[in-house]
Amino acid sequence: MYPAEFDYVRATSAQEAVDLLAQHDDAVLLAGGHSLVPMLKLRLAHPATLIDIGRIGEIRGICEKEGALRIGALTTHDEIDRSSLVREKCAFLAEAAGKIGDPQVRNKGTIGGNIAHADPASDLPAVLVAAGATVHLLGPNGPRSVAAADFFTGLLTTAKAPGEIITEVEVPVLDAGSAYLKVEHPASGYAVCGAAAVVKMENGACTAASLCFNGVTAVVLDACPDGCSLVGTTADDAAIGAAVDAVKIADPMGDIHASGEYRVVLAHAYGKRALKAARDRA
Numbered sequence: 042m043y044p045a046e047f048d049y050v051r052a053t054s055a056q057e058a059v060d061l062l063a064q065h066d067d068a069v070l071l072a073g074g075h076s077l078v079p080m081l082k083l084r085l086a087h088p089a090t091l092i093d094i095g096r097i098g099e100i101r102g103i104c105e106k107e108g109a110l111r112i113g114a115l116t117t118h119d120e121i122d123r124s125s126l127v128r129e130k131c132a133f134l135a136e137a138a139g140k141i142g143d144p145q146v147r148n149k150g151t152i153g154g155n156i157a158h159a160d161p162a163s164d165l166p167a168v169l170v171a172a173g174a175t176v177h178l179l180g181p182n183g184p185r186s187v188a189a190a191d192f193f194t195g196l197l198t199t200a201k202a203p204g205e206i207i208t209e210v211e212v213p214v215l216d217a218g219s220a221y222l223k224v225e226h227p228a229s230g231y232a233v234c235g236a237a238a239v240v241k242m243e244n245g246a247c248t249a250a251s252l253c254f255n256g257v258t259a260v261v262l263d264a265c266p267d268g269c270s271l272v273g274t275t276a277d278d279a280a281i282g283a284a285v286d287a288v289k290i291a292d293p294m295g296d297i298h299a300s301g302e303y304r305v306v307l308a309h310a311y312g313k314r315a316l317k318a319a320r321d322r323a
């Protein structure tokens with residue numbers, strides 16, 4: 042399939058991308074192209090203009106600042122997977138990035154594109170919500186920040202306004218164990234069910250925990266938005282089993298790959314495994 046015709050412009054800075062978005066009606070940003078180009082070819086998207094942000098250096102790269110990792114929106118999945126900083130300070134983010142698609146996808150796909158596209162089967166959204174990350178945006182009214190927990194609002198839908206660009210993702214340095222496990226579709230690698238878990242242990246007791254799923258519902262599912270019942274326990278296998286069994290999952294997605302009922306079964310099984318792995322790494 043060939044895409045419909047479009048105009049092409051290239052931005053050299055994040056501000057220029059915002060200015061170009063304001064100047065062009067019906068324009069979309071092009072980063073790694075690994076979600077957008079398939080949509081263009083299938084004619085599920087037919088924008089009048091593509092604004093290529095792929096070469097903007099100022100929003101690419103990883104550093105640590107004031108207790109958080111700052112990951113530029115154009116940082117690729119492969120760069121996150123291979124980053125010793127990410128592996129050391131937020132292990133399950135590197136683990137999830139390393140499980141995305143295949144090497145070609147990881148070499149071109151970016152964290153900004155991944156979360157802007159907000160595919161329910163994408164790996165990074167659940168990890169970012171479980172980690173308590175923040176998404177930084179730049180728009181016509183300047184910069185603003187949105188908690189990852191508030192960023193993903195629905196199927197392929199986010200809190201990003203049309204004229205905005207994601208510039209950076211800020212991920213707190215974890216002082217806890219973390220794990221990301223998934224059942225992947227054998228052809229694409231997309232998650233049929235992904236489980237992202239964080240467990241903090243102090244003096245033999247769990248003092249903080251989070252568990253999020255992707256691939257199960259239309260938007261990232263935070264299994265314990267008001268605090269995990271593991272807190273205050275020793276986080277032994279029985280406590281983890283009880284905490285995950287209590288998670289109610291409404292409106293699971295069903296499709297040709299897996300029924301909604303099967304996804305709920307997977308979520309309970311992989312939620313337990315992810316929490317146990319995070320506890321063992323804490």
Ligand SMILES: Cc1cc2nc3c(=O)[nH]c(=O)nc-3n(C[C@H](O)[C@H](O)[C@H](O)COP(=O)(O)OP(=O)(O)OC[C@H]3O[C@@H](n4cnc5c(N)ncnc54)[C@H](O)[C@@H]3O)c2cc1C
Nearest residue numbers: 072073074075076077142150151153154163164207230231
């Ligand atoms: C075969 C295949 C397998 C895949 N498997 C997986 C998988 O297992 N797990 C997974 O998570 N993903 C998977 N993906 C998707 C992959 O991670 C994509 O790279 C990613 O979802 C989009 O990132 P991108 O940089 O390619 O964005 P693009 O395709 O360039 O853009 C996607 C969307 O995001 C917008 N956008 C991009 N960057 C920004 C920005 N900085 N600010 C605002 N909007 C922006 C674009 O306008 C567009 O609407 C797969 C893709 C393919 C083709």
